[in-house]
Amino acid sequence: MKKNIYGFAIIIIFFMGTFASLATESSYIKNSYNKPQEIYSNRKASEIELINREAEKLYAAELKPIISDLAKANLGASSLEYLFQATKVLIFYNPQIKYVEDMQKILNYLDLKKIIKKPHYVELQEAYIATRQFDKASSMVEKQKLDYLQEIPKITTEVGLLDDQPTILVPENSHLIHRAFNIPKKGPYILVISNPLCGFSARAAEYISKDKRLREVFSNYSLWLSPPSGDLQLESYQNWKKSYPKLAVGLMHNTPPWPKLDTSQTPVFYFFLDGNLYQSLIGWPRDGAHIKALNGALVDIGLLKN
Template sequence: MYANEKFKRKIQLAFHVLCAFFFIVCSAAVSAVEIKSEYQRFSIITKNLVRQSLSDEQLIAGVSAAYTVLRARADLPGALPKLTHSELLLLFNAADEAAFYSSSVMHANDMLAIATELARKGSLDDSQIEKVYSSLIAARDYKSAGAWRNLHHTVIRDATLEMYGSTANSSTEPTELVLAGGHLKRIEFRLPEGGFVVAVGNPQCHFTQYAVEDIMGDPVLKKALAGRMKWISPQQRNESLVPFHDWNRRYLDAPISQAYLTSEWKMIDEWQTPTFYFFEDGVLKSKFAGWPREGRKELLRDSMSHVGIRTAP
């Protein structure tokens, strides 16, 4: 069943990417590029993609495809010294939006290049400096992020955004960033044998908060899921890790970490928060998304039961 669903998603993904690409190419002027009109086309396509009920993979691919065409027509990064302040701002905003959805190194590096040119022209502001820094962190380019921070003598509100230690990983297993002693540490994650639940969440998502409060507030569910549940946040841009610290202090038995790279977590195909994945001996059996204010504990119990996690004697 899941193989067929993944095949369908790949077909849909290819369709949306091609539509985004051909819409821009066919509608754009063949003559000299006008940054403003190209940015407007990118913005329209991005808004249309966001309005659709697309998977995360489809949305990221669509926005990235639209940005790639804009980038090529604007001749980035080579044309940057020739552009005006207003044109640079439009391109910075486009790269910022693409980086927001994708956490891509390429998009973050484009933001860095454009911001560097803005600085050379004497028109870089503090908000842009912080956006470049947080985008580089989201893309896991810690070296560039640290150099950027030092260059601009930026006082970052949460210095522990940067990971300490090696980022190398030769394993085929996914990795996560955990809060350890006030710092971020990258560790490997392996699905255990038996029934197990992976919950995709975000400390700042209200629906995620409803879910963890309902689950940890239910003694039976809390006991049944002890050692059988993993809370993981998507790879994303964080202005601060305070929400993660607060969560882990409040829910000692349900700590949350962040995916180092979402692309490593191949067993997760949707990063909508919250989404619950139910595994048995490492094999995905079912999933469901969402947790309204009234809760979904009955659905949770049924899904747990199907992978051998019992909530009753």
């Protein structure tokens, strides 16, 4: 009887140790997963480049080594999910192919462990779209037959595009045109980081469209540009163009050649003069508090007179 009790106690201790180890592992991964979100939650628009570097450094030190050898790490389901979501956070704020490649590795491992779910495929395709890997996003529908994913529209690329120049996607009916875009080296220009589904962006566009002076300025000297995201939202762009036909709209395509702009919030107005960033204005409050600041910025770059 004593032997049985002794053996039973050993089994209990073994499982307690195993559960404690799993809990510690899960807690560590969860803590590491939360850190990128904390970094970006406390950022200022003027510090976005610095914050991206801080997040990359954290990722390389704490998460990348685990992803590089998932079989050796032998993580539980909850830890794998935290790891997967960590890559999703980083892709949202700073879309980079290296993060998507790591997300793909985690998805493959989830599939191997037979704990993969539909949302994992959805989020991977969104990551492909955010990083403009349209062939891979489309392949998930056409080759893997995941018919619940997004259909990628036809994309026509203009000739002569260079890898190191900023490019945009311009919505045209049911397809997109991929073309070059440069902020003018001479004179004033306004770049508005926006989103057709953002209520604050729509309020700003509504106010500007109804003001004769502002409408003229923005129709001639601005582009309303959506940052990379996991949804191409073609229908919403079509609706935007109907509502605000004078406000040119597009989607960022390749982000590295662009100036270091904060694309994690909308709208953000960037005012350029002779190709150089002069100042910025973040948001569009309901109370119209930014109207004076907007007019002031336009006066400063020579688009309005006092």
